[in-house]
Amino acid sequence: MADDVRDDAPRRDYQVIGRRIPLIDSWRKVTGQGPYTDDLKLPGMLVGKILRSPHPHARILAIDTSAARRLPGVHAVVTGAEAPAKFGVLPVSQDETAMAVDKVRYIGDCVAGVAADDEETALAALRLIRVDYQPLHPILSIDDALQPTTDPIHRHSKKANIHKQVDQEFGDVDEAFRASAFVERERFEFIGVTHAMTEPHAVIAHYTADGRLTIWSAQQVPHYLHRALADVMQMEMHRIRVIRPMVGGAFGGKSDPFPHEMIAALLSRGCGRPVKILFDREEVFLTNHGRHPTRTEMALGVDADGKLTGLDLDAKIDGGAWGSFGVVTTYYNGVLSMGPYRIPRFRYHGTRVYTNKAPCGAMRGHGAVNSRFAMETLVDRLAEKARLDPLQFRLDNLLPAHTTTVNGFRITSNGTRECLEKVRERSRWDEQHGKLPYGEGLGVACGFYISGSAHRIHRNRFPHSTVHVKIDMDGGITVHNLAAEIGQGSDTMLAQCVAEPLGVKLDRVHVYARNTDTAPFDLGSYSSRVTFMAGNAALRAGEVIAAKLVQAAARLTGRPAEGFVLRDEQAIYAPDPTVVVSYMDALHEAMAENGALVAKGIYQQPPPMGGNFKGAAAGLAPSYSFQAYVARVEVDAETGFVRVAKVWAAHDCGRALNPLAVEGQIEGCIHMGLGQALVEEFPYVRGGYILNANLLDYRTLTARQMPEVEVILVESNDPEGPFGAKECGEGPLLPILPAVANAVYDAIGIRMTSLPMTPDKILSALERRAAGRPRPVLQPA
């Protein structure tokens, strides 16, 4: 047992935890019955369409909607002036409005909405809306945005088009570098990438005569939508009901309250009919919210003993037109570099700028991906400078378990060492790294990610998650919560966490996690928080009901309650296992006095943690996940084409509540991360238009481009996770990009500093090197 993996926790013979369990809602998917939002039809429902800005930056002088309003079949038209209240997912950057009020800020910005009997009429109405624009100079690059300006994109930008700046320093980094044996510096360029979920955004709003609003929306964060709707519609929250139908992929791309949701609500309030807005694929691309384009400058030092000395990091981040999650992104680009290595000194400057492009926001691995690429590249370079094996060098610099980082992160369980040892062994690293023929290579990289955010976005004292459980006389178990099932398996996880303490079959449990009228609130599916927080709340609720069943069994048998365990749908008296009460008998006895069993479980803020400085809360998590990957690549030096042949992916998820689902998350992360590493990019052409606003030209990897993946689950058994579990949905994306880049270096001796690593970049790097020194002779296969 590795020294940093806990082995003192009691091992239990779980019945549903740790089993390979198909998702409980998979029948809805394999039959196509859903329903996803666009599958829903309401009587009298209208088609909503949005007029979008053709300009990247322009003042709106006048909007004339009179002709559109007169068109037969049009039932409502709305513009920005009717709902000027600001909103945004973060209370600290409320900079969005439902539609443009005075200016448009990117191509695709919402200007007006119409609701009509059918799509043709709605589109005809959009063409009848006259907007008088005064084009303004568009800001389309980080460099332009950093120039001083008197007419910023947002009035609240004080100097230049800057949205957020972060400055943090822990110890004297310059002194650390002076005392270092080697310091490696590099500048990295990362173009934006986007979620490309298969389901386009969709919403239905119905404002009814009782003054209530119901919204069905493909959402990861129904609770934040609920709050934002109340602000924009100027309604009390309890008069608004948010329902989340099935969600066809999200990855962070459905984690903001959106203008189109506000527009649907305003249109419905304008005519009293249900209104559906469904994006076409171009609109999905135009509104983006994907990973921020970033320029990362990093320096990392190592001393003569092979220990890391300090990290200096500067990130310039292109936020696009709105704030979205950008304040968090700006912090995360720095602070999520503080694991899994021990780094005694750290300095970070982060700057997020506004530009006249679609807003960037949260995307799987939020804020950590680009800095991780830089970090793992420099770790590799330092190991080479110090003439150390890069995998051993990582092992020699790891944070231990149960420690605190220099910036105040409380590290609990930490399985990185076991992750590295496992991929070293499985990939036959020691025999192969640095020893493969030219064109083939092996690369290693680690990762580190939050398992939920310890602090709430909104300042209040509510629990992060609450789960209600009800059992009535039929023995069925109903679970209510607002964590959003987006395909990651959260409904199945909630069912498991309730079923296990009750000792019942999983199919007794029915999860209702989609309706703010019936579900106690949960903050939603972001920052990899659901298993840790909602899972803990579900487990607590299950335990409360388990105690009632045990007491009932004790009453029925005259034995002490402490002796009973619940399993196999029975209460079994452990000291004499012939004493058994069936689940239904125990339930009916427990119900005799008070009726249906109801219980509540919460996940509250973890214990106080973190330092006392500005931004100390950013990146603080109740627990962290850790990864180590090895990738094997083949690089064709003639074409520049990189083929990833195999990935050994070790991930410390604390405990795999459902290994089938955990593997699926890791494999999906590798797919998305490889896309950013090899092909995906989101380029803007002059004039502020996206060059490839469709799935064909955006080029997500197909089945044929996926490597063989060997998933290795490391279970470090987190002391605060439910059954020891931590996150598995985002951290596993981080190591794949630098592992491939480090493997490319092992294969052809080229360090890539810009993503994606397309053949043209590989070839020009090879040509630059050839101009400097002779190209290595290709070895015969």
Add this chain to the structure above:
Amino acid sequence: MPKRLITLDVNGAPREVAVRPHDVLLDVLRENLNLIGTKRGCDMGTCGCCTVLKDGRPTLSCLTLVLDCTESRIETIESVARGTDLDPIQKHWGSEGGSQCGFCTPGFVMTTRALLRHNPSPNDDEICSAIAGNICRCTGYVKILAAIRAAAAEIRGTAPVEPTRG
């Protein structure tokens, strides 16, 4: 533009629908016939979510004019299960973890159905060729391949073909 009544053979039954010349099959299936199992992912033929079988061949219903279907047999995801008895493809898709968000699944299931009718024991290379037009953003395709191998084996009644890739 005036509508015209046509009869489509959908899932083995004649369905009368009023259509315009430019209507595509996807719209008619979802909006007129309420067959919402066929998903709308892009309307541009780039994602494969709307795949149905037209005379047994996987076809993007978003790019298919409905007037081109009057002489054809159309099969949608709704025809795959018998009542509530899932087809082996659907069963193994669930048990192997082939669906996460599930939005792409109906299109994949239809593509797989056509593949296994023509080739009951496809190797991984043949599977990858068959599903190259279907995008999944969740699974990395690893468990989709596993589901197809397992379904093929059950339909053939023999052990699954050994994976040659992830």
